[in-house]
C-alpha cells in the first residue's frame with residue numbers, strides 16, 4: 001500500500017533545499033533511479049512515464065511527432081507524456097530535451113540560424129545571446145523546456161565531422177560565445193552563488209554545455225576518438241568555456257563520447273566528479289550522451305552492467321539511454337543493492353536533477369500551453385537570423401587587387417547567372433541537424449529563403465536572372481552575363497558521417513565552379529561546415545565568400561553581396577593551404593595558412 005504522501009515539496013513557499021529533502025526522503029530507490037533515466041519519445045508512453053516515474057524524455061535527431069508537425073502538435077505530445085508523469089505516485093514532472101543547436105532545428109518552420117562555425121566569425125556575443133533568447137522561445141513554442149546546447153567544443157581539426165558545431169579553434173572566441181547561455185536560460189542575478197543552475201522563467205529553457213571535455217581535440221578529428229593533451233593544453237584550450245558556462249549558470253553539462261589520454265570521458269571520475277563538480281563547483285546535473293554508456297565498450301553494450309557502474313560512479317547523473325529503461329533500472333538497482341554504487345552517489349545525482357527541476361519552476365508549471373506557438377519561425381527571429389548571416393560571411397578574395405573589387409555587385413545590369421547546387425536548396429544551406437538528424441539535400445526542406453530567392457529579392461527588377469545548377473561552358477559563354485554567382489559546397493552531414501580526410505569541394509560543385517569561373521566574372525559562395533581545399537582554383541575565382549552553413553535566411557547572403565551591408569566577418573578558423581598541414585591552428589609554431597585566423601576583407605554597406 002502507498003504510504004500517505006507528504007506534499008510539502010509541492011509548495012513553492014518552502015526553500016528549495018527543504019523541498020528537495022522532503023521529496024527525496026519519500027522516494028523509493030526505484031523512483032530515484034527512474035529520475036536518472038532519459039529515454040527517447042519513441043520508447044515512451046504516458047503509462048510508462050506514470051508507472052516508472054521516468055525523469056526525462058528527449059527527441060533524438062529527427063525524432064518528431066509526425067512530419068511537419070505543428071507547434072501545437074508538439075505541445076500536445078509533450079503534455080501527454082507529462083500528464084503520465086504527473087499521475088505517478090509522487091507526481092514528479094519529467095523534463096523534455098531536444099537538440100536546438102541552430103534554432104529549434106528538428107521542427108518544421110522553425111527559424112534555422114547559422115551553425116556555430118559561422119557565429120564564431122561574427123565575434124558578437126550580444127548577437128549570439130539574442131539568438132539564444134530566440135531559440136528558447138522557439139523551443140517553448142513546442143512545449144520543450146530543455147535544449148542540448150550550446151556545443152562549446154574547440155574544434156582543432158576541420159576533418160572532424162562536427163567541426164561546424166564549434167564556434168572556433170580559438171577558445172577565447174568559444175568562451176565569448178557562452179553568452180548564448182544567458183539568452184537561453186536568462187542572466188544569473190548579480191552576486192548569486194556561482195555554479196548553481198539558473199533558469200529565469202517560462203520563456204527560457206534549461207541549457208546544456210557539451211561535450212565535456214575535449215570533444216574537438218580528437219586525433220585527426222576522428223569523431224568520438226581519443227584526445228591526447230597535457231594538463232596545460234586541456235586547461236588552456238578545452239576547459240575554459242566550461243568554467244565560463246558554469247559562471248553563467250549553465251544547468252546541465254553533457255559528457256563527450258571521446259576519450260582523454262585513453263580514458264573514456266563517460267568513465268572519467270577524475271574530470272567529471274573531482275574537477276567539474278569538485279574544483280569547478282558545478283551544481284547542476286551531468287548527462288551522458290546518446291548511448292554514451294553503451295559506447296564505453298567495443299562493441300557497444302558489450303558489458304553494459306560494468307559500463308553503467310563506471311559511468312554513474314564517475315559522476316554521470318542522468319543517462320541518455322535512450323531505450324530500454326527496464327534493463328537500466330534492473331542493473332543499477334542491483335549495483336546499489338550490492339553496494340557497488342553507493343546510495344550517496346544516487347542521492348547526489350537525484351538531488352542535482354531535482355535542483356534543476358525546482359529551479360526552473362517545473363513543479364509549478366509542468367504543463368506547456370500554446371502561448372508561444374507564434375514565436376516559431378517568427379519574422380522577428382528570421383530577421384535576427386538574417387543579421388547573423390550577414391555578419392557570418394567572410395570575404396576571402398575580391399578581384400585581382402584592391403583597385404578592381406568585384407564586390408559589392410551592381411544590382412542593376414542586363415543579365416546575371418546564378419549557378420551551383422547550393423544556390424536554391426534550403427536543405428543544403430542549413431546543413432546537418434536540420435529536420436532530420438543528418439539534415440537533407442532537399443530544396444524545400446522547411447520554410448525559408450534560398451540564396452537564389454535572396455538574389456532575386458535584391459536585384460533591380462530590370463536585371464534578368466538566369467539560374468542553372470550546373471551549366472555547360474558553351475551556355476555560359478554564349479549568354480553574355482555581366483557576372484555569375486556560384487553557390488557550391490558540402491552535402492549535409494552530422495557527426496561521424498561528416499568525418500573527412502580530404503576536404504575537397506564535392507562534385508558537381510567543383511566542375512560548376514571551374515566551368516562558370518573560367519568563362520565569366522564569378523563570385524563563389526562556399527557553403528560548408530569548415531574550410532575546404534580551394535587554393536588550386538583561386539586564380540580562376542574572381543571573388544570568394546565563405547558562407548559556412550547559413551540556415552533558412554539566405555537573404556542575408558544577398559544583403560552583403562549587393563552592398564546593403566558590408567562584409568565584416570573575420571575567420572574564426574585557420575584556412576589551410578593543403579590537407580597535409582592539418583592539424584594547424586592559430587598560435588602553432590609552424591603556421592603557413594592560405595588565409596590566417598582573423599583574416600577577412602571588408603566592404604562598405606550602404607545600410608551598415
Ligand SMILES: O=[N+]([O-])c1ccc(O[C@@H]2O[C@@H](CO)[C@H](O)[C@H](S[C@@H]3O[C@H](CO)[C@@H](O)[C@H](O)[C@H]3O)[C@@H]2O)cc1
Nearest residue numbers: 058059060061062099148210211254289290437495
Ligand atoms: O540509424 N543509425 O544507423 C543510427 C546510427 C547512430 C545513431 O546515433 C544517434 O543519432 C541521433 C538520433 O538519431 C542522436 O541524436 C545521437 S547524436 C548525440 O545525441 C544527443 C541527443 O540527440 C546530442 O545532444 C549529442 O550532441 C549527439 O552526440 C546518436 O548519434 C542513430 C541512428
